[in-house]
Amino acid sequence: MPFALIARLLTGEAGIYFARLRNMATWYVVMGVFGLITVIFLLMALFAWVETHLGPILTALVFAGVFLVLTLVAFLLARSSAGQPKGQRAETLQREIASIAGVTAMSNAPQIFRLMRRKRGLVIIPMAALGFLGLYKAITAFRDE
Template identity: 30%
Template sequence: MLVSLLAGLATGETIAAVRRMRRAVVAYLVAALFALIGLVFLLIAVTIWASRRFGEIEAAVGIGLVFLVVALIIYAVHRRTARARAGAAARQRNRDLTNAAVAAGVAAAPGLLKKGSGFALLAAPVVAAGAYVVYRLLSRPDPRDDF
């Protein structure tokens, strides 16, 4: 991966990619600006139509309530998905740390076994990991305690 990055830097491919990305960002921002202006004009048209049909105050209150309801729905959905993402990130972090610890242990095992007291040094983390697993299992709350 590092070789690929260095090769990209050496050939100028990275600079070209950054320029393409910059052009894309500018194009998307201009498109978003025009879309926002279009939405404002559509909102003005809906306000005029609703004010002719229902009255000025009623139209303004109704449109304001619609926007508040949409904002509350967006907020509720965001809160729910943020919690789910945070839980998934924590689980992934735990898996990554476990994998890194196992890889480090496997990589260090030959060097530790060559030394005189290597087995004791190798057994200590295994015993500690086992004790931690037992602790985690025993510290979980019992779901039957809720009744």
């Protein structure tokens, strides 16, 4: 859908595209209202049918209990699913940052290599830092054993 919108913007047909989207949204709202009314009438029919077997007070209590349980289940599902997208967003953000960093590093690699060829002394500092880091990790691993 975003690609269709971009294509419409580039070709100048965005007004027609938005008019169609608005028209579709209106019809979906109308269908949603009709669906909700249908569900309400089905519940009313179920209530009337159960009332003939149990009586009006007991039927009202049963329906209230069932809808209370459904509300609690929906609440618990909403609470349990609320934390998942944050983790997924953070994970997605980390992957995007890593991807951007990789692309940046690869696009700057030729310039860095040219600089390294001209000034060989610049290679010594990162190599020494990596050597000290490896030595530090080896000492801590040996000490932890």
